[in-house]
Amino acid sequence: VTRDHSLIEELLAVEALDGLDSGDREALDRERGTHGECMECERLEMGFAEAAGRLGFALDPVPARDATADEILRKAGALGPAHPLTSVRTHERRERAQGRAMLAAAVAVVVLLGGIAIRTATHGGELTAAFSGQANVHLAMTYTPGESGGELDGSGLRDLPAGRVYELWAIRTGSPIRATCFSPNKGDVRVKLGIAVQAGDVMAVTVESASCPTAPTTTPVLSADLSKIS
Amino acid sequence: MELAAIDPTVQGRSRSELMAAIDLSSARDRELIRNITGKDPEAFRWLYRRYAPTARALAQGVVRQPGLAEDIVQEAFLAVWKHPEAYDPGRGSVRSWLMSLVHHRAVDLVRREEAQRRRAEEATSDPHPGDPDLAQTVAEDLDLPAERLAVRTALVAIPPEQRQVIELMYFGGLSQSKIAEKLALPLGTVKSRTLLGMRRLRSALGGIER
Numbered sequence: 001v002t003r004d005h006s007l008i009e010e011l012l013a014v015e016a017l018d019g020l021d022s023g024d025r026e027a028l029d030r031e032r033g034t035h036g037e038c039m040e041c042e043r044l045e046m047g048f049a050e051a052a053g054r055l056g057f058a059l060d061p062v063p064a065r066d067a068t069a070d071e072i073l074r075k076a077g078a079l080g081p082a083h084p085l086t087s088v089r090t091h092e093r094r095e096r097a098q099g100r101a102m103l104a105a106a107v108a109v110v111v112l113l114g115g116i117a118i119r120t121a122t123h124g125g126e127l128t129a130a131f132s133g134q135a136n137v138h139l140a141m142t143y144t145p146g147e148s149g150g151e152l153d154g155s156g157l158r159d160l161p162a163g164r165v166y167e168l169w170a171i172r173t174g175s176p177i178r179a180t181c182f183s184p185n186k187g188d189v190r191v192k193l194g195i196a197v198q199a200g201d202v203m204a205v206t207v208e209s210a211s212c213p214t215a216p217t218t219t220p221v222l223s224a225d226l227s228k229i230s
Numbered sequence: 231m232e233l234a235a236i237d238p239t240v241q242g243r244s245r246s247e248l249m250a251a252i253d254l255s256s257a258r259d260r261e262l263i264r265n266i267t268g269k270d271p272e273a274f275r276w277l278y279r280r281y282a283p284t285a286r287a288l289a290q291g292v293v294r295q296p297g298l299a300e301d302i303v304q305e306a307f308l309a310v311w312k313h314p315e316a317y318d319p320g321r322g323s324v325r326s327w328l329m330s331l332v333h334h335r336a337v338d339l340v341r342r343e344e345a346q347r348r349r350a351e352e353a354t355s356d357p358h359p360g361d362p363d364l365a366q367t368v369a370e371d372l373d374l375p376a377e378r379l380a381v382r383t384a385l386v387a388i389p390p391e392q393r394q395v396i397e398l399m400y401f402g403g404l405s406q407s408k409i410a411e412k413l414a415l416p417l418g419t420v421k422s423r424t425l426l427g428m429r430r431l432r433s434a435l436g437g438i439e440r
Contacts, residue, residue: 057284219255
């Protein structure tokens with residue numbers, strides 16, 4: 001027997017927007033009881049809930065203080081009392097922890113971007129890797145594996161807010177290694193790498209504070225997998 | 231509510247690129263929730279930094295008071311820290327779940343008499359007073375503009391009369407009977423417009439929801 005879902009669909013659409021009146025809520029409860037275990041109802045509910053939940057992204061974001069996260073953690077008893085200054089050691093530990101977490105993100109970037117062509121090319125002994133991840137951005141790294149003196153060259157990069165820079169990382173055997181920080185000039189960049197990259201490195205670009213942290217703190221926006229270059 | 235202009239930073243991107251950007255962040259969000267389940271404060275900080283600005287915008291849009299909005303956002307994130315297992319990856323994205331936590335609280339609050347009185351008072355003053363503690367810029371992960379573009383595009387594609395009821399309900403915190411009253415429409419019309427608009431929204435966002 002095929003059930004009519006028109007009433008429950010109507011109620012679920014409004015419920016997803018938190019727009020039900022109390023009488024409607026009772027009606028929805030009755031409908032749910034009538035439908036019992038209902039795959040179609042589940043599908044409708046999840047679809048509307050997902051769409052409604054994302055509506056908030058239509059709004060422009062409002063700045064929020066980073067420190068509030070720690071205030072919430074303290075409220076939950078997950079942190080000790082606030083200290084006016086964070087010790088260098090604590091800061092370094094935090095950065096290492098961030099680096100470990102970012103590694104997972106960086107690997108995810110490369111895996112998920114697998115479907116998008118990562119353009120690579122070789123020129124004599126020198127190799128060139130093109131980064132992927134953003135439209136209209138052309139970023140390439142010329143390097144010789146194991147040797148210093150590589151160079152990053154690109155155009156079309158977005159300007160960043162004051163106090164933010166791009167940072168290039170080499171993800172190697174489980175750890176992010178800082179390669180260089182850079183700020184584009186009218187979208188263009190040309191900068192020497194501060195490290196010798198290896199053939200198996202995964203390169204990732206993140207947006208960081210101008211202090212150039214020792215471990216990434218945001219999701220990579222561009223990446224290139226050097227293991228795919230031969 | 232007036233929709234902000236579509237973010238020019240993501241215009242010109244292909245749909246597949248938008249999907250890739252949203253996919254990347256969705257995978258990372260789920261990883262963060264797993265780590266929060268393991269009581270990792272750093273994962274919580276990351277999730278907060280990433281979504282608090284949107285959560286604040288949503289709460290503030292509904293309750294119209296920065297102080298109350300801040301309280302709502304804190305409550306919602308506290309709930310995330312205490313009960314991250316409440317997120318079911320099979321039912322939708324982390325970001326949608328998180329915003330629903332914020333929205334439920336904002337609507338609950340705005341429907342209480344006291345909150346409505348405050349809104350009425352504030353409606354006569356500056357609706358968006360500055361907060362001296364909030365000097366920071368919003369430095370978002372670069373995938374979020376893609377999400378904003380997708381949602382704004384989906385919303386503006388809905389016929390205006392359907393969009394109007396959805397916006398009044400979601401961003402205005404009004405129930406369907408209040409909307410019928412406000413717009414002088416039969417309740418049945420509000421219900422049918424909501425349903426049609428939500429079907430379109432679900433369909434438009436369906437291809438890129440994760």
